[in-house]
Amino acid sequence: MAEISIRDVRKSYGKDEVVHGVDLAIYDGEFVVIIGPSGCGKSTLLRMIAGLEAISSGEIAIGGKVVNDLEPRERGCAMVFQNYALYPHMSVAGNIGYALKVARMKRAERDAKVAEVARSVGLDEFLDRKPGQLSGGQRQRVAMARAIIREPEVFLFDEPLSNLDAKLRVQMRHEIRRIHNRIGATSVFVTHDQHEGMTLADRMVIMNKGTIEQIGTPEEVYDHPASVYVAGFIGSPSMNFLAGTVEAGVAAIRLGNDGRIDIAAERAKALDGKLVQIGLRPENLSMVAPGAGAITGHFEFAEELGSGRLYHFQFEDLTLTVLSADKHSFQPGQEVGLTADPVHVHIFDGATGARLDTLEPMRRRASLEVAQ
Amino acid sequence: MRRAYFKNNWVAALVVTPQLLIIFIFFYWPTSQALYWAFTLEQPWGGGNEWVGFENFRYLLSDDRYWHSVWVSVVYAVCTTALAMGMALILALFADRQLRGYKGVRIGLIWPYAVAAPAIGLAFRFIFNPSAGVASYLNYAFPDFWNPVMNGDHALTMVIIAGAWKQVSYSFIFFLAGLQSIPRSLTEASAMDGARVMRRMWDIQLPLITPTVFFLVIINLTDSFTDSFGIVSTMTSGGPARATNLMVYKIYEDGFRGLDYSGAAAQSIILMLLVVALTFFQFKYVERRVHYS
Ligand SMILES: Nc1ncnc2c1ncn2[C@@H]1O[C@H](COP(=O)(O)OP(=O)(O)OP(=O)(O)O)[C@@H](O)[C@H]1O
Ligand SMILES: [Mg+2]
Numbered sequence: 001m002a003e004i005s006i007r008d009v010r011k012s013y014g015k016d017e018v019v020h021g022v023d024l025a026i027y028d029g030e031f032v033v034i035i036g037p038s039g040c041g042k043s044t045l046l047r048m049i050a051g052l053e054a055i056s057s058g059e060i061a062i063g064g065k066v067v068n069d070l071e072p073r074e075r076g077c078a079m080v081f082q083n084y085a086l087y088p089h090m091s092v093a094g095n096i097g098y099a100l101k102v103a104r105m106k107r108a109e110r111d112a113k114v115a116e117v118a119r120s121v122g123l124d125e126f127l128d129r130k131p132g133q134l135s136g137g138q139r140q141r142v143a144m145a146r147a148i149i150r151e152p153e154v155f156l157f158d159e160p161l162s163n164l165d166a167k168l169r170v171q172m173r174h175e176i177r178r179i180h181n182r183i184g185a186t187s188v189f190v191t192h193d194q195h196e197g198m199t200l201a202d203r204m205v206i207m208n209k210g211t212i213e214q215i216g217t218p219e220e221v222y223d224h225p226a227s228v229y230v231a232g233f234i235g236s237p238s239m240n241f242l243a244g245t246v247e248a249g250v251a252a253i254r255l256g257n258d259g260r261i262d263i264a265a266e267r268a269k270a271l272d273g274k275l276v277q278i279g280l281r282p283e284n285l286s287m288v289a290p291g292a293g294a295i296t297g298h299f300e301f302a303e304e305l306g307s308g309r310l311y312h313f314q315f316e317d318l319t320l321t322v323l324s325a326d327k328h329s330f331q332p333g334q335e336v337g338l339t340a341d342p343v344h345v346h347i348f349d350g351a352t353g354a355r356l357d358t359l360e361p362m363r364r365r366a367s368l369e370v371a372q
Numbered sequence: 373m374r375r376a377y378f379k380n381n382w383v384a385a386l387v388v389t390p391q392l393l394i395i396f397i398f399f400y401w402p403t404s405q406a407l408y409w410a411f412t413l414e415q416p417w418g419g420g421n422e423w424v425g426f427e428n429f430r431y432l433l434s435d436d437r438y439w440h441s442v443w444v445s446v447v448y449a450v451c452t453t454a455l456a457m458g459m460a461l462i463l464a465l466f467a468d469r470q471l472r473g474y475k476g477v478r479i480g481l482i483w484p485y486a487v488a489a490p491a492i493g494l495a496f497r498f499i500f501n502p503s504a505g506v507a508s509y510l511n512y513a514f515p516d517f518w519n520p521v522m523n524g525d526h527a528l529t530m531v532i533i534a535g536a537w538k539q540v541s542y543s544f545i546f547f548l549a550g551l552q553s554i555p556r557s558l559t560e561a562s563a564m565d566g567a568r569v570m571r572r573m574w575d576i577q578l579p580l581i582t583p584t585v586f587f588l589v590i591i592n593l594t595d596s597f598t599d600s601f602g603i604v605s606t607m608t609s610g611g612p613a614r615a616t617n618l619m620v621y622k623i624y625e626d627g628f629r630g631l632d633y634s635g636a637a638a639q640s641i642i643l644m645l646l647v648v649a650l651t652f653f654q655f656k657y658v659e660r661r662v663h664y665s
Contacts, residue, residue: 050564051563052560052563052564071563071568072560072563072564073563073564073565073566073567073568077564078564079560079561079564081557081560081561083555083557085555085557085558085560085561086561087558087561087562087575087576088558088580089579089580098562098565098567098575099565099566102562102565102566102567102571102575103566146561146565150565150566
């Protein structure tokens, strides 16, 4: 059993605190993706789990055992690095088998194991090559094999796919998920690519500036983002945001001079008079006759996406995007009504950016579990 | 593409003359003089030099004293190089791990290279003086434990230590640069793979700095052959009983003390060829062969 529990973990470099009190519980066998913008502390958190970075305060436990003061080799984690970190002077076989060699496994046994693992990732033809003689994708596989061969309890990935081209990245992504399903090791995967995160994760951890913004399944995170930040970060094309005021009398949020988005009456009542940010995903907006919609936008241009089109509208001084499978041909400047299904209107606090919603406590769930 | 050129040739001449002059005065002229002396012999009662071909060399190569000097030089060069590089590597490995105080160590270690060899020799002569300091206590407790003035092995050991001390800094800087050019993630990966500190040094760091090691072996050997004069001159004057009579010191002794210009010149030509050979080896093989990826 290798559940990972992270309690109020902080990291400072000198005076700068870069991770500000992270609480996170990762279950045995779970695939957790940590995602966030560059510099938010994802790698730092992962490296603290691995033992490559000292923990400034707080506690990390793997399989119920506090590992704060343990060396990396005592933690039972394997890691795949972004630049692969293959040993350039060793052959592929040497790289894959290094951990076993260090563990003093017998030569014959080791060779058999290396061959088996190499076969499982399609490297059996390359065992004698040096890493420098491999393609990016092959190096990636060597890095994977090197981690797999140790049969680790915990698998750590630090943006392992970011050096690959788009097609290979998708392919390796599937392979990683397949390997995870086969081995069942607890996996923590760091990325800043939301597609990668959404598709791989059992649960996602969205980080921002050294804190966790939200923890949830990809679906939860997408459908109920806990903050403006998460809402804007997850989803592509990204969400539209509009500032407005809730008016309980008309069960709507008033936007600018003449916009109005209807919301459920109870929600409006609870938030009467409040300044809010509303978030509308492009696929939840639809186009209607001018005047008939909640707001009236001026058409700017459309982007062809193949499966649909992304229409850009000007509303007051904002740009709104609408994703639709319908093929319209609007003239630039043409007025088009835009409307949103009340169910899909995300309402955030105008000041704090926190979600104003019954589902908001979801964000807290994981921390409560940690506390238990 | 247009080459830079000077309209007036005399400007170009003015620019290159100082450099040419320096090279000529300090390299070509002495070398040509040495060659001249090496292949000639001064007539017994003066009156010009007589061309003798390889006679000077033939004489040298059949002289046991010369071969003894070569042997002592090789021992000195190999031991100094091994000692200096070993020390430098250990220090660099620690400095690379950024143990506390490494910045001070780094600066402190660069100094010895800037100190002139005779100054080092004088300092070490004081440190190793058999009748003063630590050595005198040891000699009191164990008679004849340390006496470089009388014992040739002790004297050679002493100049080797002094020479190595001088060379440590140079190797240290190169080792440290080499170690720091190894991506941190490689040592981290091997830490994840279960290797402890020493194992990581042995399996990952050392193999990756072999180019530096080869480079330094050559540089240190060359330096030990040519740059040991100051140390020997101040510490032992080649003694006792020629135990520290290194090739470079013997040249000086034979030439300026024994006034055998021809013999000394022949010796310096041999030493020069040795250094040229080492340098050639360095460029031809080491630089080409040792690389990865
Ligand atoms: N050794 C260090 N010394 C000082 N500050 C550091 C050090 N390592 C990281 N930081 C800082 O910590 C913060 C988090 O870094 P981290 O590498 O965890 O970011 P990240 O989320 O992994 O970003 P990226 O997506 O670019 O890899 C950054 O602001 C970085 O500048
Ligand atoms: Mg990172």
